[in-house]
Amino acid sequence: MSPIDSTNTFRLDGRVAIVTGASSGLGQRFASVLAGAGAHVVITARRTDRLKTLAEQLSSEHVVVSPIALDLSDPDSAGELVTFASERFGRLDILVNNAGTSSESAALDISVEEFRRVVEMNLVSPFAVAQAAGRLMTAAGSGSIINIASQFGSVGARAALSAYSASKGGLVNLTRHLAAEWAHTGVRVNAIAPGYFPSEMTEKVFSDAKVNKWVTRNTPLGRTGNEGELDGALLYLASEASSFVTGSVLAVDGGWTAV
Ligand SMILES: NC(=O)c1ccc[n+]([C@@H]2O[C@H](COP(=O)([O-])OP(=O)(O)OC[C@H]3O[C@@H](n4cnc5c(N)ncnc54)[C@H](OP(=O)(O)O)[C@@H]3O)[C@@H](O)[C@H]2O)c1
Numbered sequence: 001m002s003p004i005d006s007t008n009t010f011r012l013d014g015r016v017a018i019v020t021g022a023s024s025g026l027g028q029r030f031a032s033v034l035a036g037a038g039a040h041v042v043i044t045a046r047r048t049d050r051l052k053t054l055a056e057q058l059s060s061e062h063v064v065v066s067p068i069a070l071d072l073s074d075p076d077s078a079g080e081l082v083t084f085a086s087e088r089f090g091r092l093d094i095l096v097n098n099a100g101t102s103s104e105s106a107a108l109d110i111s112v113e114e115f116r117r118v119v120e121m122n123l124v125s126p127f128a129v130a131q132a133a134g135r136l137m138t139a140a141g142s143g144s145i146i147n148i149a150s151q152f153g154s155v156g157a158r159a160a161l162s163a164y165s166a167s168k169g170g171l172v173n174l175t176r177h178l179a180a181e182w183a184h185t186g187v188r189v190n191a192i193a194p195g196y197f198p199s200e201m202t203e204k205v206f207s208d209a210k211v212n213k214w215v216t217r218n219t220p221l222g223r224t225g226n227e228g229e230l231d232g233a234l235l236y237l238a239s240e241a242s243s244f245v246t247g248s249v250l251a252v253d254g255g256w257t258a259v
Pocket residue numbers: 020021022023024025026027044045046047070071072073098099100101121148149150151193194195196197198199200201202
């Protein structure tokens with residue numbers, strides 16, 4: 001048996017990826033990891049300046065990173081995004097459905113409009129992007145869709161996260177469903193379920209000592225996630241390393257959902 005070259009296993013040279021929510025936090029990191037592995041990346045979010053700066057930083061002799069500013073709550077945006085990627089690069093191999101939002105209202109107080117806004121952004125919009133991407137990918141006979149869920153897609157929280165938990169729970173089972181419905185086409189659909197990582201969304205968790213204590217107490221590894229600790233999960237699911245994996249939800253949560 002010849003030795004396995006593990007350095008090449010995770011390379012994505014020449015592949016084309018879309019990362020939503022790439023203007024900050026986890027999405028910015030995901031775009032940089034995919035570009036670092038050799039993929040061309042379409043990055044999207046609403047904040048144009050941030051996207052342009054990131055595209056300039058990540059583009060190189062071998063890799064093109066293209067920004068497109070879109071509001072994913074607009075029903076036409078999913079189609080525009082996938083058309084942009086397809087016209088720019090002529091193919092689409094990887095979709096990272098990362099853009100998301102949250103709400104801090106307790107279940108007794110949250111308005112139905114606010115609940116709906118979170119579900120629209122965290123569940124309906126990722127579906128619309130997956131559907132548009134799925135049309136290209138199923139026709140091509142391959143592709144990897146990675147939905148960014150959360151530990152609160154599998155368990156509830158003693159915190160004001162009803163809309164967030166509902167939306168992420170929906171995204172987790174949408175992942176399994178699309179995996180099953182599209183498996184025969186060669187398109188794989190998986191999810192990463194992160195625990196707490198620093199980002200704009202979790203600023204309060206990291207700045208409020210009481211909340212921080214609650215998080216670390218509930219995390220068996222006793223700490224929050226560090227930048228870079230989702231890189232391996234992303235490359236694994238994006239690359240051929242996971243060629244026999246579909247419908248899986250990869251927890252990267254320090255053990256939150258293990259107990
Ligand atoms: N950080 C964590 O601890 C953690 C844990 C579990 C899961 N997650 C999930 O990871 C994903 C990324 O979150 P993050 O923590 O990195 O938070 P973040 O820094 O707040 O990033 C959210 C991203 O989504 C984009 N976005 C929000 N609304 C949008 C809209 N209407 N149209 C287009 N883009 C929109 C934002 O860009 P613009 O504002 O520029 O539009 C931003 O790039 C989310 O799905 C979140 O639920 C995060």
